[in-house]
Amino acid sequence: MSVRLKLTIFLSILFITSIGNSLFFFILEANNENKIKWVTHTNEVIYTSERLLSSLKDAETGQRGYLITLNPSYLTPYYSGKEESQIRLNELKSLTSDNPEQQERLSTIEHHISLKNAVLAHTIALAEHDRIGEAIKIVLQDRGKLFMDKIRGNINEFIHAEEILLELRKSELHKSREMMTSVIIVEVIFYSLFAILTFSFINERLFLPIKLLLSNTAKMKKGEKIDNSDDCLNDEMGMLLSSFYSMSKKVNDRERALHHRAIHDELTGLKNRATVFDEIDSAIKESILTDSKVVVFFLDLDKFKQINDSLGHDAGDIILKETASRLRSSIRSDDHVFRVGGDEFIILLRKVQKQSEINNVANNISDAFNEPITIKGSILSVQPSIGIAISPDDAKNSEELLRHSDTAMYEVKNNDSQKYKFYNRNKQKDVDEKNIDKLGIS
Structure with missing residues (x-):
């Protein structure tokens, strides 16, 4: 077999494997992107389920x-809760339209919600007609509580099914990434061996003979002794390996970009909310070691829906971007800002040693929003509205810390004179006990 034919075979193999490698990685990337999409979708279903229960x-x-x-005034959260629960239920139906089992669970949840709402509406109607005694009697019969327990159980079962699905999809994504890593390693080894073999062949059969021929020709003209000890460099093979590593780097860069998109x-x-619970829990663990505090700010933009409805979604997007920019400029270098949905934002403060640090950040945020935003001439x-909760003072885990900061935020919304408010555990406990006593529930 001639040198030319062997060289053609080597180059043909290299060309085919490069094309195959590009196609293979393209398919893997597309598969990974689809898996990330489903992981995000499942997280959205779980979040919407939690919002449904919260609205109820x-x-x-x-x-x-x-x-x-x-x-x-208490009828406002009642009616808004009913309206939002229907919206969230419809969203869940749409999000899980391809899952018959979840659709069946949603049908059961919808039935129990209608029964629960009927009890609530009946008691309110009685109270509005000065029959408060009958309304309280119905409450004490725990019919509404029974329906609520069923709804909570149904939703927990629904969320559990989604969590199982989420873990399965995360596992599939992890396996896909592991496979991509393994393929890269195998291909690095393959191309390295192939490069060595190709270099050895070309050097031995082409470059070295030509160099030796030229060298010996020059020596012959000078009358010097001819020998075969000269070596040659292999720039061509270096370019090939450089192209391969460049391609691998692009694949890794794209994978990092996909991961970034999944959590931002x-x-x-x-x-986004994908990592907020983990980051808060991590900060709480760190605070135990450093004898510091963790602070969570829960922010909700006032009257954002009215602005969004009147000026359009483009204007709403501008406000959200400007809000993100102002929040970034208001926090410390080690703090983090999350957008958890709609016009809701969370700020995480780590390693807080003094109360003044919290107040400074809260005041910075308030000052940042003193400047109006001009959109379409308006x-x-x-x-x-800012609610603030502190760990370990108010809570020792992310879920409670977020819930308490959310509670404090709603107190700010109900009090126009305040820009931010700290969660008051003792006050909340007194309110809960007072409500229980008035209802006669033990």
């Missing part, structure tokens, strides 16, 4: 507040 609790809280005080909000560039004043 808001409706129930409004009903209880109205029965206790007969204050019509596309509109604002902030981290000058808009956008203000956030």
Whole structure:
């Protein structure tokens, strides 16, 4: 077999494997992107499920507040909770339309919600017609509680099914990435051996003979002794390996970019809710070792929905981007900002040693929003309601810390004179006990 034919075979093999490698990695990337999409989708289903349960609790809280005080303002969270629960239920139906089992669970949940809402509406109607005694009697019969327990159980079962699905999809994504890593390692080894073999062949059969021929020709002209000890360099093979490693780097860069997209909000560039619980729990563990505190700010933009509805989603997007920018400029270098959905943001403060550090950040945020935003010729004043919770003072895990900061945030919304508020565990306990006593529940 001639040198030319062997060289052609080597180059043909190299060309084919390069094309095959590119196609293979393209397929793997597309597969990984699809898996990341489903992981994000499942997280959205779980989050929406939690919002559904939260809206039902808001409706129930409004009903209880109205029965206790007969204050019509408590009907606002009742009606908004009912409306939001229907919206979240419809979202879940749409998100799980390809899952018959989850659709069946949602049908059961919807049935129990209708029964629960019927009880709430009946007691409110009785109270509105000065029959509060009958309304309280119905409450004490625990019919609403029975339906709520069923709803909670159904939703927990629904979420559990999604969590199992989420773990399965995460596992598939992890295996896919492991396979990609293994393929890269195998291909690095393969191309290295192939490069060595190709270099040995070309050097021995082409470059070395030519160099030796030229060298010996020159020596012959000078009358010097001819020998075969000269070596040659292999620049061509170096270029080949450089191209391969460049291609591998691009694959790794794309994978990192996909991972970044999975945990960041596309509109604002902030981290999304995918890692917020883990990061808060990690900060709490770190605070135990450093004898410091962890602080969570829960922010919600006031009247954002009205602005979004009146000026359009483009204006809403501008406000969200500007909000993200102002929050970034208001925090310390070690703090983190998350956009967890809609107009809700979370700020995580690590290693807090003094109360003044918390106040400074809160004041920085308030000052940052004193400047109005101009959109389409409209000058808009956008203000956030801020609820603050501290670990370990208020809670020792991420879920409770977020819930308490959310509670404090809603207290700010109900009090226009405050820009931010700290969660008050003792006050909340007194309110809960007072409500229980008035309802006669032990």
